Amino acid sequence: MASHKFGQRGTGLVAYRSAGCFQMSRIAVSGIVGPMSKPFSRLTLSRLRGFSRACICVLALALCLPFAAISYAQTPLQEAIARLSPQQQAILHAYESARIAYAKSVDAYWKRVEMKRKRRKTKIARSLPLTLDDYVAEQPPVYNGPKRPADIMAMLPKPPKPPVKDAPTPIPVVSDFLREAQATYGFRPDRVPEDDFMIAYALEAVKLGLSRDQVVRVYALETGGMGTHDLQSGYNPRTGRAASTALGYAQLLAANSIEQVRKEGDEFASRLERLAQEPGVPRDKAQSLLYKAALVRRMNADARRVRDGWAAHVEYAKTPKGLAMHALNLDGDIGPWMQVVKLRSVVEYARKKGLGRLNGAQLELMNLAGPGSGFEMLVPPGRDMPTSNFFERGGYERNPVVHERTGAELLAKLDEIMDRNIQKPGAQKFAAIFDRIQRRLAEGGRLQGGHAQSSTAEQSPLSFLNPFSR
Template structure:
């Protein structure tokens, strides 16, 4: 609609120019006014004075808020460091180890619009977010690999269910996390932000699949679980023969090259994130689409959180909502919420588990502002989405 309005305005302006009489171009005639000149002439002294008064009020209010917010988020970081130190020394975590106040929200005046023309920074270019076509192209070019896509979505769900069960994930964990991450109807190649029901929709991240793995997730999983993935593929190849075995062996050879490349980088999230934003990283992400490797990556993404909790002494099985908290916020932060007694969950604000920028961009965390409320809304969304056809199909696959 906006483009139509712009085109319509453009047509009106052009029409007005065509109908206007020719300007006097004789010597001494004034040059036509530019838009900036027109704005400057239109900005009356009273409007400029009012703008400066409002701007001063805005700057004062914003500075006061920034001072209050800075102190709050510094306290959040300090408490987080205290909790980490206490966990390392096996001390109990108490309510005193969290900030129990809600974060301040800016409620002052908005920045006023300057009636005078001003030079602004050049518009920031939108960063290209690669999509499935980019991942497939990179896989072919970088590793001469094409993922084996499922004939039907049910085939992929059955493959995922077999792998998830074999590695110890429960039906409830797998189905409810899928329901939350995909809305209960996602396909194996579903990408965050893209929807066939919304023409013109744009990818908002590289997250793909049943558990919405990012490119960095795929690189990290291949670096850390690549040997296990190759072992599982080797066992499958041993049960095949003829052309099917030959195709599997070619797949294994390509994945060995990917694993070797992932191993060549430092085993840190930052290094994996840097690799993930390259054609080779995009190529590795294409593995999520493969009917043999995709289920292994999806399963390992959840399994690493379960193993992390177990290694930290948390023996009780994780609920799907608890597992999702670890999936969303990272294992360490998620476990902080998961291990919290129910009475504390009712009182501890969700802000304790976010960086400021992430929190202020997360309306769900702001609206459901305690750990108990955040877990409850996650469970409620899982309940609702589990009734949708895709979730029912995945449940049946188990």
């Protein structure tokens, strides 16, 4: 939980070549990134770091210069400040001073959070109990200084366009995953109709012991209750850009796919080989399944060469092989299983920790924050601590749903969103598919090879489980 889309850095201070010095960007001075931005106190705190803070310091120094010195300055920024009245300069100075103090307090807060997090990891590794002292009990600082003086900011020079070299690298999208899969492994995922993918997903979930409530409510939150299996987080078809690499009903990141292939690749391949041997499977389908099994084993061998750890998986996910592995989520035979197995791993983690049964919101909380951090938010003392304790600073700042909440409050918020999204058409169809599978099982049917099949009947196509088919 899967994130992603918030503001550029490094655009605040640029070389002003004609004057032989620096010009301040109004982006940094005003604390905004455009006319549609929210007030600074509601923005992500990351905009105070990097060049933006350097710009604030430049402005603060400019404001500290004697008025006569400023009047002879050659930069457009200093010339603009020199034209301000003493009262306007005082207002601007008070605002920027408050901003600098706020930035320092935010940095200090997150340093404490990181220190406490490292301490908790050490204690957990040693099986030591966690206490209140292992957490930061306060929410992140909120800016409460002078308001942004919009009229004064309007008198300052407009910022130049950021250098092209500062443009962020675009996040890979579905077309990139498919291209690298073909180029790197000669693999082209079998794309199936959405209904068939959803039915296969539900069948695999039932076989692995996941409930309708768990799977459908995770789907409702992650996709808004109407997403497709190739849905990518924040994808804009007009620009071709996405917010993250998260894909599918459970919104697996590319790094999640590396982790899954590395840990579960042998199981994936063995399952495909078993499916190929089932009675009644057409010869061409059996050959396709065996080909995919061999492919997954190759991917598994490659993934095992990567150091086991989230940071290493994130980096490998940016490589051609890593992008190709993420395309497995789009295959009709592999994708449903791959995402369901990820959810199963979260359930198994909770069971080992003593939580026998997770509801949909609890499963999603652990899926969103990671099993370890999510579990901490479900039990004392972590459930009563600010959510900032459980997320990296960047992830926290990018995800407004976690802001200014405790673990328990975040769980309640997820439940609230799920209750709303569960009424959407996609979630309703998904729930109906689960209900039909359960009725089939109650009538003496059994699940085999991605099909629901009675003990005496011939294999039935997946479409018979679709409650909306004719």
